[in-house]
Amino acid sequence: MTDLTHARPDVEGETESRLAFTRTAIELVDRLWAMHGPLMFHQSGGCCDGSSPMCYQEGEFKTGGQDVRLGTLELPPLPGGSPAPREIGFWMSREQFGVWAHTHLTIDAVPGRGSGFSLEAPEGQRFLIRSTLLGAR
Template structure:
């Protein structure tokens, strides 16, 4: 499904309990970078913490590399078509710290990719692009 407010963006499946509308989308540039990272690293996940520095950017990891816990909330799951003719979709979870979610509870987040150096621990760091969040009020 695409996002009417961001042309070409793909809407993630909502995962917040009680919500039926997605609060998360990925731009075509982000999808392109995700596809490259998946080809290099396999299944992926994202985490957005409320910290400073690298924590203020969405961080991309190999699935399971970042340990989530009770302090984290799954905002949504990006579904991409399967590879090599597989009908099985590829799923990429997007997590956020509960503390950060309280601050951003009334926003829709669009994950984009732009030129620049990625965050230190995020998989895109050496790729010449970085993920960032664009937000709007719900």
């Protein structure tokens, strides 16, 4: 897959990114940021809504010791917005991370309706994770 933006690795001891976003996902992130301000992602790994990465306003989903921050998506400022670069954390439940610890995750956006409280729900697109084994890319 080309046109990927790799997130800064945040898992302790890791130097290689295990998380990337497609151009389509970045375009959706840009729209959501313009509407809602700073964002964050969380992947719970549960059924139904937990099967997709959920996008929230930063701080709207409370994280804690049960979560792992996999990476931080670093994006340039939006035109006409704050001149500061944008940083978007991507969190996963520690239990789910144990299952997916050997995978590289690519966040994409596809046609459809987002789930639950995820900010993209009314936008006609939803975030989707595609995974590959680390080292198999």
